[in-house]
Amino acid sequence: MKSNGTAAKPYHHGNLKDALLQAARQMLEEEGHSNISLRKCAVAVGVSATAPQNHFANKTALLTALAAQGYADLQAYMRKDLPDGANQSSRRKAALLGYVAFAQDHPALYELMFARDRVSSSDADLLHNVGACFVILADIAKGFGTFQGDETKTDAKQQMFIWSFVHGYAQLLTANRFKKDDMQGMTVLDIIPELGN
Amino acid sequence: MKSNGTAAKPYHHGNLKDALLQAARQMLEEEGHSNISLRKCAVAVGVSATAPQNHFANKTALLTALAAQGYADLQAYMRKDLPDGANQSSRRKAALLGYVAFAQDHPALYELMFARDRVSSSDADLLHNVGACFVILADIAKGFGTFQGDETKTDAKQQMFIWSFVHGYAQLLTANRFKKDDMQGMTVLDIIPELGN
DNA sequence: ACTTCATATGTGCACTGTAAACTTTTTCTT
DNA sequence: AAGAAAAAGTTTACAGTGCACATATGAAGT
Structure with a gap:
């Protein structure tokens, strides 16, 4: 990918596991544990829907x-x-x-x-x-x-x-x-x- | 539908609400409340997947x-x-x-x-x-x-x-x-x- | 007989978790 | 420094799920 003016988002998140936990925790407090969704967490963190699989079985x-x-x-x-x-x-x-x-x-x-x-x-x-x-x-x-x-x-x-x-x-x-x-x-x-x- | 030898299942269940509750309760004890599924309950009771909607909002x-x-x-x-x-x-x-x-x-x-x-x-x-x-x-x-x-x-x-x-x-x-x-x-x-x- | 209504079915849709194959980047080895 | 291996992303695919909505069935009331 060529670099343009705006900072290009790196391919690797760098700290995805913690970021997912943080997003999940926020969703937990807001919607209860039965409404947590891995995909929503992934999107909230700005990563593809199935990326969490690399960090959580x-x-x-x-x-x-x-x-x-x-x-x-x-x-x-x-x-x-x-x-x-x-x-x-x-x-x-x-x-x-x-x-x-x-x-x-x-x-x-x-x-x-x-x-x-x-x-x-x-x-x-x-x-x-x-x-x-x-x-x-x-x-x-x-x-x-x-x-x-x-x-x-x-x-x-x-x-x-x-x-x-x-x-x-x-x-x-x-x-x-x-x-x-x-x-x-x-x-x-x-x-x-x-x-x- | 024409009647044949085997007893034909009636179109209406008759006591679906209670039957669903009973099936759900069994599923609850066996798999926990987060693994209950309306559709599975429906099938277990021998009724179509969306029938429960008539009895539970x-x-x-x-x-x-x-x-x-x-x-x-x-x-x-x-x-x-x-x-x-x-x-x-x-x-x-x-x-x-x-x-x-x-x-x-x-x-x-x-x-x-x-x-x-x-x-x-x-x-x-x-x-x-x-x-x-x-x-x-x-x-x-x-x-x-x-x-x-x-x-x-x-x-x-x-x-x-x-x-x-x-x-x-x-x-x-x-x-x-x-x-x-x-x-x-x-x-x-x-x-x-x-x-x- | 005709209507009405509760109760069933079927279809469609958005969303979910997870498996699998592939791509990109980093790290390790030599 | 180069290439292999590993780590961490992506996309695609699929079986389930809850629910909305249109339709079909049969029983009950007139």
Whole structure:
């Protein structure tokens, strides 16, 4: 091709994979994960309709990458206001508020992160980032509440409880399942019943 | 058409709407809600590819009907072992176990019931059935735990807590997000921390 | 009998994901 | 520096999909 005055678009995009993820993420937030289209992403980025195939084996692979990115962001939200050496209670509060803030800021992404039939849950990247989130949750769950029965499982119970609760709250909140006037001036923290400690 | 030996299929199906819902539900459990196709449902029921249009305005309408059906079933699961005049604690336990059992028995349906971009949350039938579930939840939430702050909102807090917790648990459980060996011989009830009462 | 209407069929279209063959550019090897 | 190999684009092809629209069928009401 001969060069003319206007800058000729290079044959190779240079950073197509990231560009596609970015376009997909925007489409995700705007139209929901079931309305994402690889072709639309490709066109949005200024590339041919089937170019994404070079970077993602299939649609699931792209959605999985998006979900993995989501877990990384969730981790960042939880860490954002996490005080370093402070007491366990204030650390817990900060992380929970961060968790919910993430779900509120990125509701469609948060939903995708738990959509079993759209992401491949065995993906290495995904698992890695999920694990990183779980580390934080396990950390802040320590010393929370008392449980009956097998005491060797106390840690597990604390983790399962706190993750169940905050996940459920985040999803019901973003799905508008709570009554609006109940929510006036409330945060997650107000909904946790008082426990022994 | 002339009649021959084999029984001639009547032109009208007779109960197509229900038949489609049933086929869709089976496809849902087998392949997940993002792999449901109206045309496949139609063919499965033995009718032309576009026949469903007479009964469902669009795909969302069918999925919404499916979700509404799901809330009705969830309600039945919660009520199944609900003792009548017994004390609040045992009523609560029975309903929670029923809730989780439903999610485990119908994980894909349960996921659809919270898929914001696939069901129209303003549908009258859906709202009605959601409301019926919420009545049970509000009932069993009464007298659960103690909360700080505005006492006029205690009921709301109890409801929001218990729904958040059980929903989160059910979804994390069906999404296999809990470690298998942590789960040995555990139920939802084991994960609820001991409260004042 | 005639009309009416709900319910079915068939056709057509834009859009989707994916496979496959080909082209262009970059990178590696010698 | 030259040619081979690999990477990253393109185009074409195809089976599905949801939906709009025109048409056909049969049952029910007059």
